[in-house]
Amino acid sequence: MMIYLDCASTSLIKPQCVTDAVCKAMSGNLGNPGRGSGKSSIESSRLLFETRTIIGTLFGMPSPDNVILKSSVTESLNTILIGLLKKGDHVISSVMEHNSVLRPLERLRKSGIITYDLLGADSFGRIKIEDLKGLEKKETKLIILTHASNLCGTIQDISSVRQLLRNKDIFVVIDAAQTAGYIPVNIGNLSADAVAFTGHKGLLGPQGTGGFILNDRINHEMMPVFTGGTGSDSSSLSHPMFLPDKYEAGTANVPGIAGLSAGVNHILEEGLDSITAKNQWLMDHFLNRLKKFSEIFLYGIDISKGRIPCFSLTFSDIDPSLASYVLDNEFGITTRSGLHCAPLAHKVFGTDTSGSLRISFNHLTSECDIDALFSAFSMLKGVSHD
Amino acid sequence: MMIYLDCASTSLIKPQCVTDAVCKAMSGNLGNPGRGSGKSSIESSRLLFETRTIIGTLFGMPSPDNVILKSSVTESLNTILIGLLKKGDHVISSVMEHNSVLRPLERLRKSGIITYDLLGADSFGRIKIEDLKGLEKKETKLIILTHASNLCGTIQDISSVRQLLRNKDIFVVIDAAQTAGYIPVNIGNLSADAVAFTGHKGLLGPQGTGGFILNDRINHEMMPVFTGGTGSDSSSLSHPMFLPDKYEAGTANVPGIAGLSAGVNHILEEGLDSITAKNQWLMDHFLNRLKKFSEIFLYGIDISKGRIPCFSLTFSDIDPSLASYVLDNEFGITTRSGLHCAPLAHKVFGTDTSGSLRISFNHLTSECDIDALFSAFSMLKGVSHD
Missing domain, CATH: 3.90.1150.10 (Aspartate Aminotransferase, domain 1)
Structure with missing residues (x-):
């Protein structure tokens, strides 16, 4: 063993309900959500709506449409960073980040789009959040920080970020890859504008799932990165700009989402x-x-x-x-x-x-x-x- | 019924082997590929390698590293279009395309990056490929065409595209969403540089799978869109530029890929x-x-x-x-x-x-x-x- x-x-090692949900989703009842009026399509749409609702419950987001389902936290973080940042923007992050934050930032920097500065950390792996003031500039558009380190497990004091900022309008985005399903991650309590999560760690779903929760304020500043078929506004060559379709081009990972839903339900029930x-x-x-x-x-x-x-x-x-x-x-x-x-x-x-x-x-x-x-x-x- | x-x-409705493969993948033997040296991680890496190999067999791509696994054909097409096209480029596509091609093109056009022209179609839904010459410009970098229409099922005469071009160096990309698993889709026979596919239609895998095959010529001109953790070159803030990691940031959809692998095997066996x-x-x-x-x-x-x-x-x-x-x-x-x-x-x-x-x-x-x-x-x- x-x-x-x-x-x-x-x-x-998943709770049995997660494995069961994935297997059941493979048995031919769940079609493509939002495509056509068939029962299997409607059944899938219902699954996605219910999944958004319970994820919203977990993260303190009352609007299910503001829960975006993606294939990974990496895809989610990239979607937020590339979709939000424009030429000349400045970003503050930290040395405790995963490459899923550092590499997109570095690539945007090398492309001449952004500049960024990183907060240091003490010997316990605690980000020196008090140094924020020294790094904040008038071009600062975004603070993006991990909620807990994937290296040493240190939880960061995210909730004090907003109050330390001179410009309270700066967007705060949290990488909750390591905390969702382990500790409370409430978008309101953290004073965050968006929270990215993975489905296959603490939320106990399968690999290939993840997403982000975002408020309307940051959404209004963001453009989607990937566009395509959404089953909505099909006659238009322009990608729809309403949630959640704005960030969800292409066919959803229905069996994966069924498993993620079961995982989140397990957490809410426990x-x-x-x-x-x-x-x-x-x-x-x-x-x-x-x-x-x-x-x-x-x-x-x-x-x-x-x-x-x-x-x-x-x-x-x-x-x-x-x-x-x-x-x-x-x-x-x-x-x-x-x-x-x-x-x-x-x-x-x-x-x-x-x-x-x-x-x-x-x-x-x-x-x-x-x-x-x-x-x-x-x-x-x-x-x-x- | x-x-x-x-x-x-x-x-x-999947072959039983597909459902079985997904359920087996949920039973706790397949970890994150390329992360750590544990048996479950190695087992996952082997699954991915085998999947790339058989997909390569189906599409006529001998190098498994040139088979990129993504979450959908939409993600694949976006990755190719955004990763390849630069300011001033011209693209030729057709009126028979799915929104997964038209919307990214339209978005790149509206952003002032590219211009594009569309080939018309006759009353049978056949793209007027002979009109290519009239649309080709010196700025034309790419021809992107669907292999068969998702509306009417008409197969397009892709193999004659390259020979009709004055500039043979223009890249040819095929959207094989509707043809992979139905008819031969051979990257060489089609004289294509990349072929994007979905995993959950003709290839009989689960939703949430897909990818693209590309040759080294187009790869050298492309940058990844999404970057992040790959389990490789972890010490570098720059995303690795070797295949397949270049286009595969984040955790792979392992259960989905297990199902896709079984689907492709079913096709090769049949x-x-x-x-x-x-x-x-x-x-x-x-x-x-x-x-x-x-x-x-x-x-x-x-x-x-x-x-x-x-x-x-x-x-x-x-x-x-x-x-x-x-x-x-x-x-x-x-x-x-x-x-x-x-x-x-x-x-x-x-x-x-x-x-x-x-x-x-x-x-x-x-x-x-x-x-x-x-x-x-x-x-x-x-x-x-x-």
Whole structure:
């Protein structure tokens, strides 16, 4: 039996309801939403509407039309960045970002469209949000920040961003890839204009799902990047500008969305409070066990408060990639090694050469899985239990 | 039992192997490809490699890296158009295109980036490819054409495009949304530089899949539109420029790709010759039955040669939308009514106000399904059997 501790990559082990929903969606009842008047098409449209509604509930967005379904958080972040930013705009982001934010920004910079500055981070991986004022310019159009680091799990103090800005009209966009389904992500409470999410991590849906929630204010400033058939306004060569069609050209991933819907329903039924509490308990257990290993170094926050269950480790005398390989092959424990698509965050911790061993779990993980990890650590060559 | 005759929208009824592959992919063995060294990640990478290989086999592309997997043909066409075209470029397309080509072109035109001209079509829906010479300019960078119309099913004479061009270096891109899995689509035989496909129509995979095949010549002229994490070159803020990662930022739709792979395998095992022959036979059957209904008008080619099994009809005294509604509700037959995301093709046939009733099937459709349709036609109010 495999032990899976790479939930920050994907929630490989799904609740049965998610698998069932995907399989049921493959059984021939769900056509293309918004295309034609057939029952299978209407059934699909209903699925999409219900999915938007429950995602809206989770993120505090009352209008389902403002919930946009895409194929990934990467596609979502690109759609927001490319659709919003114009020549001369300035952006503030941080060194803790994933490449899904850094690379689009860098590409827009190299194309001569934008300039950007990055907030630094302290030794716990906390973005220095108080430095915002120093970076804010009159050309600043957007602050885009990760809600929690995919490298070290540190939750960022997003809710104070807006109040720190001199120009309160600057758009605030949150990358909730690592937090949605783990902790509350409420667009209103975070004073954000848009929140991008992935469907296959904390929301427990299949890979190939994701999207973003946006308010009307940022929507009015944005153009779609990809256009095409929407089943609406078909007679017009111009792509429709109403939500959600504006950002959803092409056929939706109906089986994927069926799975995502089941995943979000699972979270709403379990209750985010209960999920957060379970994760807190598992993190305490993990950290308590970790304390006994003096030759393992943890990056980021060493208590369960202010973090999600995503931990980066290195060892005094074993390469993290080798450790991950041995854990997988000798102990059947899946972890993630190498660089975690967050190059500047690795620099904060000095792990940009070695990479790190990343251990990440969710509320479906058991105490026994974590115990098995530490038993394996005890047996890893060169890692002694003191 | 529902009778499904809307295969040009999506192949709602899948071979069992496709459903099985998707469900198996949800059972926890397939992680994120190219991320980490765990078995589930490697298993996913293998799936993607195998899928690229068999898609390459189907489209005549020997290099699996030149097979790009995306979430839809719309995303693929947008990626090619936006990634290729630069300020001042001229494009030639046709009035027979789907909105997935027309809308991105129109948007690029309105943004002041490109100009474009459209080839007309004759009363059979055949693009007037011989008019190419008159439209070709020194700024012409690209010809983009549909391989077969999603409105009337007419197959276009793509293979003669290159030889008609004065400048043989102009890029030729084919939208094979309606032909892949129905008839041979060989990038070499078509003298094309890229072919975009959807996964959920003729290739029998799930919605949320698609992609494009491209040669190195067009690739060298293209930039990716969306960038982000690829699991490769993670330390760099610049998106990798090697294939397939260049065009595949973000987590792949692994369950979808597993289904697509099974669909393509089904086609390779059945054999495209056998599938084409079965479709030919079904189309002959359909057209023979149709001849007896003098009050039903068929748009496009009225023989089975030169077309795919996608037919647009109107009636002398019943609205096509009403016909579709009655077929669905009274007879359990799914068809598609309205405008079919091809506004200019509707104008060719004068159906831009009424829309049309579209009947489309594939090799999994039975003779009985078609007979049931015509029995229903006989009973439709106002449609008499002579």
